[in-house]
Amino acid sequence: METLQGLPEVHANLDSWESAASAGDRGHGAQIDLRIAGKAFTLLIEAKKAVYPRDVREVLWQFRDFSPSRAVGAGQEGHEALSLLVAESISPGAKDLLRTERVGYYDSGGSLFLPAHGAYLYIDRPPPKALAKAVRSLFSGRRAQVLHALLVRHQDWFGVKELAEQSQVSPATTSQVLTELERFDWLASRGQGPSKERHLRDPGALLDAWVKQLASVRPAVLRRYYVPAIKADQLLERAGQVFAAHQVGYAISHEAAAQRYAPFLSNVSQVRCRLLVGPAADAAISELGARVVNEGANLAIIEAKSPGELLFRERVGDVWLASPIQVYLDLLGGEGRAKEMAEHLRKERIGF
Incomplete structure (x- = not known):
């Protein structure tokens, strides 16, 4: 009600909390008399706690089961009955479906969609914190x-x-x-x-x-190194040999891996690698002759805390590459032409 009343040339009154439907008709949860720039509408409210795409079909059936002509005031001359779903949270996919079906909605984040003849209201705001947190944890x-x-x-x-x-x-x-x-x-x-x-x-x-x-998501922390007297292509093979010799779990990612999966750049200047941390990893880095640097790195290590971070890596030639999915996601957080390379990888190797 506060959101509607705060809009220009909009007047809203809560007409009833209970269903006004006749026997055998499921009815609706509440009803609002609405005037927008002189046009009269009757909002038929269906309330839910959380709505996802799977729930939209049920909501649509509920609205269709209830005959709008039976709403209090809907029979008055000039009144148009409109369905409006009100929920604490509505997922982005559910909002898309509701807009496609031209069913109105409102969530606790302040998003509002109300399609009507001669009046169209659309406010798009970030999802409520509870929904955003739940999706983020997924x-x-x-x-x-x-x-x-x-x-x-x-x-x-x-x-x-x-x-x-x-x-x-x-x-x-x-x-x-x-x-x-x-x-x-x-x-x-x-x-x-x-x-x-x-x-x-x-x-x-x-x-x-x-x-x-x-x-x-917080970007992965990179440990930057410079390995002297070696080109990136050679460094890729050399790092693979040394990590294997020390029995260290690793997976090459970013541009170096994408170039092996789906060539895109004329050359790659840096090797970025997920590496299971521990004494064996430290020994391998030492054998490479890598020294810590702030600028000019040709080797960057992303510390992996568990084998799960190396899931679905693929052996290409003599080196282990992170899965194309992981490489794609890593590239999208990169700089330079990394995002272009990511889209090329998705099209050529991932395929969806």
Whole structure:
């Protein structure tokens, strides 16, 4: 009500809290009499706590089941009945679907959409903090390992146990992630109970959502080194040999890896690598003759705390490269032509 009343040439009155529908009609939760620049409308409110794409179909059915002509005042001359979904949080995908169906919505973040004949209101604001935090946690830590597995093997069907093993996380965490993804309508499912399997319906949408979260993720800390008397291509091979000799887990990423997957640049000046930290890693770096520098680095190390950060790496020639998904995400946080290279990699190697 405060949002509506704060708009120019808009007058709103809460007409009723309870449904005015007749017997057998599901009705609505509340009703608002609205005037916009002299035009009269009746808002029929459906209230929810949180709405995701999966929930939109139910909301649409509820609005369609209720006959707007039975709303109090809707029969008055000049009144147009409009459906409006009010929720604490509405996910971006759900908002897109509601706009497509021309159903109004309002969330606690202040976003408002109200399509009407002769009056169109659209306020787009950041999602409420609770929703933003929930989505952000989905793309970080061990939960992100589950997403990584789904994207890398997006053509496969998974049970919870199998996906947990692939992701190197607990079945409980895997199940939680799958439940969240189903809310966004990104998964298809088959079977019931313990034999239930899921399949990533739209890998491109999931990857796009991950990209949107990158801006809120703290960039990885780089340890910068200079290895003398060696070119980047040679350094890539040399680093692979030394890390293997010291039995250190690693995965080359960024431009050096993308160039191997899908050549794009004429040359690469720096090798960036995820490396499992520890005494063996320190010994390997020492054997390379690498010295710490602030500028002019040709080797940058991203410290990996667990093997899960090296998931789905691929052996190309004699070196281990981070998965194309990981390389793509890393490049989007880079500088120079890294973003162009990321899009080239996505088109040529990832494919969705």
